[in-house]
Amino acid sequence: MHKRFLALVLALCLTLALAACGGGDASTASSGAAASGEEGGDLLAQIQGKGEITVAMEGTWAPWTFHDEDDNLVGYDVEVAQKIAEKLGVEVNFIEGEWDGLLAGIDSGRYDIMVNGVSVDEERREKYDFSAPYAANRTAVIVKSDNEDIQSMDDLEGKTTANTITSTYAKIAEAHGAEVTAVDDLNQTFELLLAGRIDATLNDEVAYYDYMKSHPDAQIKIAVLSDDAVQVAIPMRKGEETKSLREAIDKALGELAQEGVLSELSEKYFGVDISKVE
Secondary structure (H helix, E strand, O other), rough: OOOHHHHHHHHHHHHHHHHHHHHHHHHHHHHHHHHHHOOOOOHHHHHHOOOOOEEEEOOOOOEEEOOOOOEEEEOHHHHHHHHHHHOOOEEEEEEEEEEHHHHHHHHHHOOOOOOOOEEEOOOHHHHHOOOOOEEEEEEEEEEOOOOOOOOOOOHHOOEEEEEEOOOOHHHHHHHHHEEEEEOOOHHHHHHHHHOOOOEEEEHHHHHHHHHHHOOOOEEEEEEEEOOOOOOOOOOOEEEEEHHHHHHHHHHHHHHHHHHHHHHHHHHHHHOOOOOOOO
């Protein structure tokens, strides 16, 4: 009798031990799945988890992103990015680079977002998800002061221009028959123009006005100004993982617009309010 009872006790203990081991495996698997889910979770969760958002910009395109006399990174987009980061509850890590490499950095995941006066067009919409627009800008065809040959966009046919090669302005120039020389930044563009090595350059009108503030004697002018303004927004990688980040940025931009912050920053850097987007 005692032997049978002992056997039952041993069998029960063995069953409980096996169940405990199985439970441990399930718990471990569950924990592993949770960790895996966290690692592969959406981009906003990753950003808030590490407490930092990585923002790409040129740092050479005044008044959007540039360095002041003390070599501090400043500009409209610098402050917009900082305000967005505050709304998200994280710090901002700026990484500067040449335009043509910035979008590639978005593709590779090196940067979370790009805040650099990026114009929205259909080709970019196919490749990137964009925030709500936070500025609007007109395109200017800029020439030397004595140039009377270019009076319209159609006059770009057969002319030479210069821009960063993947910029919207390069695409517009090429669409009107111009031959585009690749440059790294806006300063190089104006150097080529003033040296007579190109006929014109296309850029946003506020960049021209800002350049003339710093170079009032520069012998250049706006020959053509587009009727329609292009929308400026923040690109990020396409995919479900960016959805919550895009929604959070849209919410932040909406609040900044409602609070009047975007208007104040626009007046500060451009002298006009370009934050009102139709």
